[in-house]
Amino acid sequence: MDMNSTISHLARAMVAGCLTLVAGVSSLQAATVESMRLWSAPDHARLVFDLSAATSANVFALDNPSRLVIDLDDSQMDTDASTLPLDGSAIDAVRTGVRDGGGLRVVLELNREISPRHFTLPPNDQYGHRLVVDMEYPGESAVENPIDPIEAMIRDQEIMARQANVQAQVPGSEATPMPDQAPTEVQPAQPHPQRDIIIAIDAGHGGEDPGAIGPAGTREKDVVLEIARRLAAEVNGTNGFKAVLIRDGDYFIGLRQRTQLAREQKADFFVSIHADAFTSPRPQGSSVYALSQRGATSETAQWLADSENRSDLIGGVDGSLSLRDKDQVLRGVLLDLTMTATLNDSLSIGGQVLEQLGRVNRLHKSRVEQAGFMVLKSPDIPSLLIEVGFISNPEEERRLRDPAHQQGLSTAIFSGLREHFERNPPPASLLAWQRDNQHRPTGNEYRIRSGDTLSAIAVRHGVPVNQLRQANDLNGDVIRVGQVLRIPSS
Numbered sequence: 001m002d003m004n005s006t007i008s009h010l011a012r013a014m015v016a017g018c019l020t021l022v023a024g025v026s027s028l029q030a031a032t033v034e035s036m037r038l039w040s041a042p043d044h045a046r047l048v049f050d051l052s053a054a055t056s057a058n059v060f061a062l063d064n065p066s067r068l069v070i071d072l073d074d075s076q077m078d079t080d081a082s083t084l085p086l087d088g089s090a091i092d093a094v095r096t097g098v099r100d101g102g103g104l105r106v107v108l109e110l111n112r113e114i115s116p117r118h119f120t121l122p123p124n125d126q127y128g129h130r131l132v133v134d135m136e137y138p139g140e141s142a143v144e145n146p147i148d149p150i151e152a153m154i155r156d157q158e159i160m161a162r163q164a165n166v167q168a169q170v171p172g173s174e175a176t177p178m179p180d181q182a183p184t185e186v187q188p189a190q191p192h193p194q195r196d197i198i199i200a201i202d203a204g205h206g207g208e209d210p211g212a213i214g215p216a217g218t219r220e221k222d223v224v225l226e227i228a229r230r231l232a233a234e235v236n237g238t239n240g241f242k243a244v245l246i247r248d249g250d251y252f253i254g255l256r257q258r259t260q261l262a263r264e265q266k267a268d269f270f271v272s273i274h275a276d277a278f279t280s281p282r283p284q285g286s287s288v289y290a291l292s293q294r295g296a297t298s299e300t301a302q303w304l305a306d307s308e309n310r311s312d313l314i315g316g317v318d319g320s321l322s323l324r325d326k327d328q329v330l331r332g333v334l335l336d337l338t339m340t341a342t343l344n345d346s347l348s349i350g351g352q353v354l355e356q357l358g359r360v361n362r363l364h365k366s367r368v369e370q371a372g373f374m375v376l377k378s379p380d381i382p383s384l385l386i387e388v389g390f391i392s393n394p395e396e397e398r399r400l401r402d403p404a405h406q407q408g409l410s411t412a413i414f415s416g417l418r419e420h421f422e423r424n425p426p427p428a429s430l431l432a433w434q435r436d437n438q439h440r441p442t443g444n445e446y447r448i449r450s451g452d453t454l455s456a457i458a459v460r461h462g463v464p465v466n467q468l469r470q471a472n473d474l475n476g477d478v479i480r481v482g483q484v485l486r487i488p489s490s
Contacts, residue, residue, distance in 0.1 A: 045089040045091065076104055118131065197431065198243075209252050214391040291373060
């Protein structure tokens, strides 16, 4: 073979090799949709594409009829989209096909107005590459039974009064002005609101975030949702209490959004239910956690807090998502005072809950622990995170699947909450009204009627106003219709 033939042969081999390399690179860049998952919530739906590789997507809406189009570049379908559970979502049907010019096109036929957004996520410990398409429902509430507007107004007034009291403790600060009111001595008595105490119940994890998984395959998200529902039933079955379920289905909610939903529902208390795991199967027992701003009280507490705080990464919260939080408004000493009062309440309630849990389950720690759980970082709502047990322990995993044990845990949690609020009821609550109107003497007493004022009642019964206030533990002249006053002897 001459020199020219040799060079020609080598050139052809190099070209063939380059073509093979290009083809290999091209095949590596192509993405395959390996599965699709749909999660339906009251106010949104989330569609997740599990991909074999990263890809870019273009998402846009079409009208008449209403559709959402999802174009994935250089991608192909390797799953059956017809198996998606569409019930309760905004999607009536899903169509897929090859897009003009190549790539994959997915068309969602819609039955309601949506506000779409999408983002991609890199691989993590549980999933590979993902394309997430969120469809929010404008005007819909994430909570299926939101607070009554009148009760919300009453709670707003209570919150304003509490904030004014906290602000008054700051030297040199001016108290927040309250709405103009008529002078108390001529102000007609108003009916006592007798409002419900609102307990926000948060079942941890959900949707594409299963939480911890036990040795037998039990998923944390399923167990804690059952316990949360049982707890809500107990709360709603007790006069003077109302439950708000932050998550009442298998869907994901970001950690900060859970706190935001509790605040929107004017919750008096927030409790997050979990059943976590540890690196060893040995740990067992229930634990109660409050927020710590200065570090965890134990290595286990820090490990669990780090684990729970990673939920947003697993569930896929886009970094550009804006969730307003009161932390951005409260500053300095005012925030410290508010957080201190809230944390003290959390620790007090936590101790009572822990005592009740100890009657139905072994305790992992005999005291309320503290760690920096993101879901507890609300300055104005007392909050607890409860680990009902270690799902990584085979025996506890078995018990956590048992409906009777689930009921025992929910009853214990509510018993601790109820004990606290019976001792310390919010001023406008039914429990406060019942406390004020029980065990009164049957002799010299007067039940307030519409139009009464404290000064008029004092004149009518011939007693000084100050003496009437003292006998009834009143700090001012505000009275309520239906309230029973003790009339001291003149």
